[in-house]
Amino acid sequence: MTAREPTNFDMLENFIHEVAHSLEVQHGENIYSNNLRKEFLGKRHRLYHLLKAQGYHTNPAFYANIEYNQKFDEFLANEVGYPTLLSLTMGLFVSPYGATSLQEYFANGFEKYYLDSPETLKQISPILYRKIEEIINDEA
Numbered sequence: 775m776t777a778r779e780p781t782n783f784d785m786l787e788n789f790i791h792e793v794a795h796s797l798e799v800q801h802g803e804n805i806y807s808n809n810l811r812k813e814f815l816g817k818r819h820r821l822y823h824l825l826k827a828q829g830y831h832t833n834p835a836f837y838a839n840i841e842y843n844q845k846f847d848e849f850l851a852n853e854v855g856y857p858t859l860l861s862l863t864m865g866l867f868v869s870p871y872g873a874t875s876l877q878e879y880f881a882n883g884f885e886k887y888y889l890d891s892p893e894t895l896k897q898i899s900p901i902l903y904r905k906i907e908e909i910i911n912d913e914a
């Protein structure tokens with residue numbers, strides 16, 4: 775098998791990721807409430823300082839925008855690069871892609887909760903963890 779071939783785990787991961795996005799329709803108001811925005815923006819603020827300390831510069835306004843922005847995504851993916859981003863954001867984001875937007879922050883947290891380690895999510899993103907538990911209880 776080549777490295778680029780998707781594994782069963784990749785497919786499961788994609789599926790869980792899409793489930794997370796589909797929950798936004800029903801639970802958007804709860805998911806993107808002020809406290810989760812604050813948690814996310816606090817992490818973005820720390821990311822700004824971490825990247826600045828490493829010499830990476832982009833428009834500071836990107837860090838305060840919770841929505842997906844292609845230029846910011848390209849900056850993170852191409853200028854910084856995911857290997858660097860991964861090492862800089864350890865303990866800040868459960869996955870570096872979670873830094874791209876509030877929606878991806880939620881979806882990546884949801885993946886972590888179901889596929890990897892809910893305890894890690896609880897430690898790194900306590901508000902997001904609580905939201906996911908609320909939504910699960912609400913759905914049950």
Ligand SMILES: [Zn+2]
Pocket residue numbers: 791795877878881
């Ligand atoms: Zn997504």
